[in-house]
Amino acid sequence: MPDALDASPYDALLLLSFGGPEGPDDVVPFLENVTRGRGIPKERLKEVGQHYFLFGGVSPINDQNRALLDALREDFAGHGLDLPVYWGNRNWAPYLTDTLRELTADGHRRVLVLATSAYASYSGCRQYRENLADALAALEAEGLEPPKVDKLRHYFNHPGFVEPMVDGVLRSLADLPEDVRDGAHIAFTTHSIPTSAADTSGPAEAHGDGGAYVAQHLDVARLVADAVRERTGVDHPWQLVYQSRSGAPHIPWLEPDICDHLEERHAAGVPAVVMAPIGFVSDHMEVLYDLDTEARAKAEELGLPVRRSATVGADPRFAAAVRDLVLERAGAERGQEVARCALGALGASHDLCPVGCCPARAPRPAAAGADSPYA
Numbered sequence: 023m024p025d026a027l028d029a030s031p032y033d034a035l036l037l038l039s040f041g042g043p044e045g046p047d048d049v050v051p052f053l054e055n056v057t058r059g060r061g062i063p064k065e066r067l068k069e070v071g072q073h074y075f076l077f078g079g080v081s082p083i084n085d086q087n088r089a090l091l092d093a094l095r096e097d098f099a100g101h102g103l104d105l106p107v108y109w110g111n112r113n114w115a116p117y118l119t120d121t122l123r124e125l126t127a128d129g130h131r132r133v134l135v136l137a138t139s140a141y142a143s144y145s146g147c148r149q150y151r152e153n154l155a156d157a158l159a160a161l162e163a164e165g166l167e168p169p170k171v172d173k174l175r176h177y178f179n180h181p182g183f184v185e186p187m188v189d190g191v192l193r194s195l196a197d198l199p200e201d202v203r204d205g206a207h208i209a210f211t212t213h214s215i216p217t218s219a220a221d222t223s224g225p226a227e228a229h230g231d232g233g234a235y236v237a238q239h240l241d242v243a244r245l246v247a248d249a250v251r252e253r254t255g256v257d258h259p260w261q262l263v264y265q266s267r268s269g270a271p272h273i274p275w276l277e278p279d280i281c282d283h284l285e286e287r288h289a290a291g292v293p294a295v296v297m298a299p300i301g302f303v304s305d306h307m308e309v310l311y312d313l314d315t316e317a318r319a320k321a322e323e324l325g326l327p328v329r330r331s332a333t334v335g336a337d338p339r340f341a342a343a344v345r346d347l348v349l350e351r352a353g354a355e356r357g358q359e360v361a362r363c364a365l366g367a368l369g370a371s372h373d374l375c376p377v378g379c380c381p382a383r384a385p386r387p388a389a390a391g392a393d394s395p396y397a
Contacts, residue, residue, distance in 0.1 A: 026102045026103075026104060027101060027102050027103040027104075027345075027349060028349070028352065028353075029103060029104070029105045029134075029348055029349065029352045030352060030356065031132045031352070031355055031356070032105065032132045032133065032134045032172075032348070032351075032352055032355075033106075033130045033132055034105065034106050034107070034108060034125055034128075034130040034132075034133045034134070034169075035094070035105055035107045035108070035133070035134050035135075035136060035344075035348060036107075036108050036109070036110060036121065036122075036125065036133050036134070036135045036136070036171070037087060037090065037091060037094070037107060037108065037109045037110070037136050037138070038111075038112070038118065038135050038136065038137045038138070038150055038153075038154070039083065039087050039110075039111050039112070039137070039138040040083060040111065040112055040113060040138065040306075041055075041083065041084065041111030041112055041113040041114030041115070041117075042074075042080075042081025042082070042083040042084055042113075042114055042306065042307060043074055043079055043080065043081055043114065044081070044084055044114075045078075045079050045080060046078065046079030047079070048079060048114070049071040049074045049075065049079045050064060050067050050068060050071060052081075052113060052114050053067040053070055054067060055112075055113040055114065056113050073307060073311045074307065076311070076315070077307070077310065077311075081306060081307045082304075082305060082306055082307065082310065083304065083306035084111075084114070086304040086305065086306060086335060086336070087111075087138070087304075088109075089335065089336040090138075090303075090304070090335070090336045090340075090341070091109055092336070093336040093337075093340070094107050094341050094344055094345075095107055096341070097338065097341040097342055097344075098345060101345060103345055103348070103349075105348065106130075108121050108124065108125055109121065110122065110157075112149075112150065112153050118153055118154070118157045119156075119157040119160050119161070122157045122158065122161060122168060122169070122171075123164075123166070125169055126161060126166050126167070130169050131169050131170065132169060132172075133169045133170070133171045133172070134171075134172055134173075134174055134348060134351060134352075135150075135154065135171055135172065135173045135390060136344055137150045137173060137174075138303045138304070139303070140176060140177050140178040140183060140301075140303060141176060141178050141212075141238045141239065141301065142176055142224040142228075142233075142234040142235055142238060142371070142379070142380055143215055143219060143220070143223045143233075143234075143235045143380055144215075144219050144222075144223070144380045144381070144382065144383070145213075145215060146235075146380075147173075147176070147375065147379075147380050148375070148379070148380040148381070148388055148391075149382075150173070151173065151375065151388035151389050151390050151391055151394075152382065152386045152387065152388045152389075154173075154388070154389035154390060155386070155387040155388050155389040155394070155395065155396065158171070158389055158396050159387070168396070170396065171389055171390050171396070172351065172355075172374075172390050173375070173390040173391075174344075174347045174348070174351060175347065175351070175370065175371040175372060175373050176238070176371035177343060177344075177347060177371075178238050178239075178241075178242055178371075179238070179241060179242060179245070179364045179365045179366045179368060179370075180343045180346070180347070180363055180365070181339075181343070181363060181365055182339040182340050182341075182342050182343025182344075182346065183340055183343055184242060184245050184246065184249075184365055185249075185339055186332075186334045186337040186340060187242075187246055187298065187300055187331070187333075187334060188245075188246050188249040188250060188253075190298065190331035190332040190333070191208060191246055191250055191296055191298050191331045192250060192253060192254070193331065193332070194296045194298070194329035194330065194331040195250070195254070195258075195296055195329070197329050198294050198296070198327060198329055199327065201293075202293035202294040202327055203294070205292065205293040205294065206258055206292075206293065206294040206295060206296055207258065207259050207260065207261075207287050207292045207294070207295050207296070208246075208247060208250070208258050208259070208261075208295070208296045208298055209260070209261060209263050209280060209283055209284070209287070209296070209297050209298065210239070210242075210243040210246070210247075210260060210261070210263065210300050211262075211263055211264065211265050211280050211297055211298065211299045211300070211301060211313065212239050212262070212264060212265070212299070212300060212301025212302070213264070213265065213266045213301050213302070213308065214264035214265060214266060214267040214275045214276045214277070214279070215235065215275065215276060216269065216274065216275050216276075217274040217275060217276060218274075219380075220233050220235045220236055220276055221233050222381055223235035223236075223380050224237075224238075224380065225372065225375075225376050225378065225379045226376070226377075226378040232276075236262070236276070237368065238368060239262050239300065239301060240262055241366040241367055241368050242366065243262050243300060244366065244367075245365050245366050246298065246300065247260045258296075259292075261283065263278050263279070263280050263283040264276045264277060264278065264279055264280065265279065265280045265299075265308065265312040265313065265317070266308045266312050267279060280297065280312070280313065280317045281316065281317055281320045284317060284320050284321055284324060284326060284328070285324065287326075288324045288325075288326045292326075293327070294326065294327040294328065294329075295321070295326060295327075295328045296328070296330075296331055297313050297317060297328060297329070297330045297331070298331045299313060299330070299331070299333055302333050303333060303334055303335070304333050304334070304335045304336075305332065305333050305335065309330075309333060314330060318330070343363075346363060350362060350363075351373060354373060374390075374391060374392050375390070375391035376392050377391075377392050377393045379391065
């Protein structure tokens, strides 16, 4: 048996994700959860839900989270880390509040949170922290003493997140016809967000054009492109592009969109494109629809060979990275000097989100940050 690893003061890990429907009857209620408070009519939600209905009303995200849970538990057990792993979602079962209630009933008092979003942004970080605060407040209203929760730092540049994406791009390039392979362009994709949200992403000192959100994605794209060049000897051109835009058309969002980008690259004479979804942890609905369905249809219309590389998912290297992040944060909480593993130019992200980091559209309490009411 391996020597036991020390996760104290933490006694549980919570995988916190977005959630998704698991059948046709779930689609509209799920979208009602996602859009609560925006006053969107049910008929409009049914239209939006067509993406899900194309896949039988089932989002792959829940099964992918189950696979990640299995990978984490296997890695922890195999390395002597005695830390139970729970799972809660923002918008579908298992709901976050129910999971925190279960954690509390099981006697856990210090909980680390792994969000399935690797980068800084309101929707990718602070909104999760707001949901945590809402759930903790709900437990308090029930007369329970909620656990103290801390969120693991952003892991966009951890080797265990980056290296599987490098391998995915290499596999996609190898799958292209030989006569177009060396000239292939790499389109690194991530979720588009309003430019106002991008500009205020990350700590206040990172605010500006694109904020931390764009800077972090560009750093990862460079890491992957450089690794591909080192392993193949070919310097592939690349660009960061965006997908999955929603919201009112008059509000500026990050561009270019992947489909527009494919048209532009084809017009410029690029012989092939690899779409690399570096902004996503797993192959969930936005990857399946926006890339595998919509963007692929655009490429076929253009006669442009494309391949889509895999996301990290439940890769064992990512599970090992989570273990590394858990031990790093636990050591820091115990007052130890810890080595923080990070690639690229930006270094390791902060443990505690500072005041003004990824500010909310309207003031709301957020847990696991410097401004948390649950210190």
